[in-house]
Amino acid sequence: MTNREIQYKLLIKEYDQKRTRAAEEKRNREREIYTKIPDIEVIDRSLNRLGINLVKSALNTSPQNLLEDFRKKNEELLRSKKQLLVEHGYPVDYLDTHYECSICKDTGFISDISRPDSIASEYAHHKPCKCFEQALINMACTQSNMKALTANQNFSSFRFDYYSDAIDETYGTSPRRNIERVYRASIDFVEQFGFKKTNLLFHGPTGLGKTFLCNCIARELLNLGYSVLYLSAQELFKLFEESRFHREDMEEDAKNNLDILLTVDLLIIDDFGTEATNSFTAPDLFHVINTRALNNTSTIISTNLPLEDWKNLYSERILSRIFGEYIAFRFFGDDIRMLKKWGKTATS
Secondary structure: OOHHHHHHHHHHHHHHHHHHHHHHHHHHHHHHHHHHOHHHHHHHHHHHHHHHHHHHHOOOOOHHHHHHHHHHHHHHHHHHHHHHHHHOOOOOOOOOOOOOOOOOOOOOEEEOOOOOOOOOHHHOOEEEOHHHHHHHHHHHOHHHOHHHHOOOOOHHHOOOOOOOOOOEOOOOEOHHHHHHHHHHHHHHHHHOOOOOOOEEEEEOOOOOOHHHHHHHHHHHHHHOOOOEEEEEHHHHHHHHHHHHHOHHHOOHHHHHHHHHHHHOOEEEEEEEOOOOOOOOOHHHHHHHHHHHHHOOOEEEEEEOOOHHHHHHOOOHHHHHHHHHHEEEEEOOOOOHHHHHHHOOOOOO
């Protein structure tokens, strides 16, 4: 059994446990409510009897009349139940099963009658939910676990006071106004992600918030159910080298990551330009960038390397793809890491 198949089985078990926990939590809430609001227990018993009577009577009564009568009584009981919950200060869905993923209801799969799944045959005619795909990514590559990486990095915690209001004569605007534009573009990137795929290039010196904003974007997209893979440029090129020269010795997880590079909803490549590029790995980089562009999947590249120096590292076709397909945002201002070290902001 391959690592991929083992990961599938482990995740399916985890999802079974999620559903078991959700069911147990629902039972606990029911016991609580039955104690505090006994009338709701009476309603639930009536609902159960109503369903049983429907089955028993189905053979002797006109199905159409039977179903209509059942629907009316069922709606009336449910309405009374919700009203009692609200009157006692509970949300109307308090007694529902609360799943971590409302899309797949913690099964990990959603219907897809167009094709069976080749790995998990017991889920034929189903395809992995986005939450399941991201869980596979997290399991295959610890660096891709963006939920842990971005725990304290989100749009609401972004600090603008680290950027000066003073006009920078080189760029004709202030670092503060510039970062506000980049921040707004990052939010737009997230808001439009479901129907408009774009690529971003964040460039500028270190300590100006490029990685922070990448993580903000990743966190929001994860929350929306998209899959995200984060790799530093060095990790990316290490994968390329291992694939070309040591593929037989590669760990199964590393092989999986090569496939994920082409299909994940958002690929983030950080510290671009710090890797050891050579004539063997450069075609792999072009393949990833080109394939993702053709597949209309989004990529974000973050780099400290001045763009004018890229011609010394990358081929013309790579530069053409990136500069032609990516929206570039320059970062400038004071090094935020140093400001934090000194306990200052750009205005203090």
